[in-house]
Amino acid sequence: MATIAITGSAGGIGRATTERLESDGHRVIGIDVRDADVTADLSTEGGRRAMVREVDERCDGVLDGLVVGAGIQGKDDGAATVSINYFGAVATLTGLRPLLERGTQPSVVAISSNSVTTQPSYPIEVAEWCLADDEERARLAAGTDGIGAYPASKLALAVWVRRHAPGKDWAGAGIRLNAIAPGFIDTPLTEGLWEMVSSIGDIYPMPQGRPGEATEVAGLLAYLLSPEAAFFCGAFLVMDGGTEAALRPESWPRPLALD
Ligand SMILES: NC(=O)c1ccc[n+]([C@@H]2O[C@H](COP(=O)([O-])OP(=O)(O)OC[C@H]3O[C@@H](n4cnc5c(N)ncnc54)[C@H](O)[C@@H]3O)[C@@H](O)[C@H]2O)c1
Numbered sequence: 001m002a003t004i005a006i007t008g009s010a011g012g013i014g015r016a017t018t019e020r021l022e023s024d025g026h027r028v029i030g031i032d033v034r035d036a037d038v039t040a041d042l043s044t045e046g047g048r049r050a051m052v053r054e055v056d057e058r059c060d061g062v063l064d065g066l067v068v069g070a071g072i073q074g075k076d077d078g079a080a081t082v083s084i085n086y087f088g089a090v091a092t093l094t095g096l097r098p099l100l101e102r103g104t105q106p107s108v109v110a111i112s113s114n115s116v117t118t119q120p121s122y123p124i125e126v127a128e129w130c131l132a133d134d135e136e137r138a139r140l141a142a143g144t145d146g147i148g149a150y151p152a153s154k155l156a157l158a159v160w161v162r163r164h165a166p167g168k169d170w171a172g173a174g175i176r177l178n179a180i181a182p183g184f185i186d187t188p189l190t191e192g193l194w195e196m197v198s199s200i201g202d203i204y205p206m207p208q209g210r211p212g213e214a215t216e217v218a219g220l221l222a223y224l225l226s227p228e229a230a231f232f233c234g235a236f237l238v239m240d241g242g243t244e245a246a247l248r249p250e251s252w253p254r255p256l257a258l259d
Pocket residue numbers: 007008009010011012013014031032033034040041042043068069070071072073084111112113114181182183184185186187188189190
């Protein structure tokens with residue numbers, strides 16, 4: 001039995017993953033701003049610190065797995081979007097890393113998004129300020145543009161994972177770190193959007209003609225957390241029913257000029 005923490009545990013993917021892992025016999029410590037074992041607002045520094053303290057107490061300082069899933073698509077609040085999706089996520093990764101170092105075959109998965117490569121345009125400078133670890137400037141650059149801040153925050157998170165996964169604090173410490181990039185999944189985050197999304201096939205194709213299910217994402221997360229996935233390190237795994245492949249069959253990954 002592994003002890004696994006999940007942020008965003010009260011949401012669609014978080015709840016499905018909690019149920020899946022518990023039915024596989026694991027212990028889950030749910031973290032969310034509501035309805036969770038550990039209630040914390042990951043948009044604030046105080047909330048992030050309190051979360052790390054409380055998880056530490058609950059698991060006696062030892063974690064075997066972590067899913068970093070708390071996130072929003074803040075339509076008119078780009079600033080909150082970067083604070084939760086990137087800075088809250090990175091504070092979770094770095095804050096809980098020492099607990100994972102003491103775990104058994106520890107594995108961590110951050111939830112990015114296929115919007116990183118499929119959204120036609122968005123403000124790359126927001127991702128750059130995130131990766132420069134400047135929350136104030138990232139929030140200013142994101143402003144009220146939640147639609148642009150969402151892929152920017154998820155790009156920065158994916159790049160953070162790829163930069164750190166092979167390094168001494170992660171692979172070198174025996175902790176596997178990977179990112180997944182779901183496409184359109186049927187959860188509260190996407191409620192009411194399917195009709196619109198399914199009607200813009202030229203911009204956002206859905207080759208399978210349906211949204212993904214949270215249980216399908218939970219299955220991928222359960223696999224990546226398991227010892228069976230021991231050779232994954234720094235991966236960015238797209239799971240989107242074919243959207244990314246249909247849009248960009250020959251041009252992945254997008255060249256990045258972030259440094
Ligand atoms: N649903 C999709 O289509 C989709 C696609 C790609 C990526 N994702 C990502 O997957 C993750 C889970 O999304 P979901 O679809 O289950 O959405 P959801 O809205 O159902 O769940 C998100 C959870 O995050 C929590 N949360 C929000 N702000 C928080 C904060 N400040 N502190 C702590 N918790 C907070 C919410 O309370 C909620 O329970 C998110 O990171 C999302 O960006 C979702």
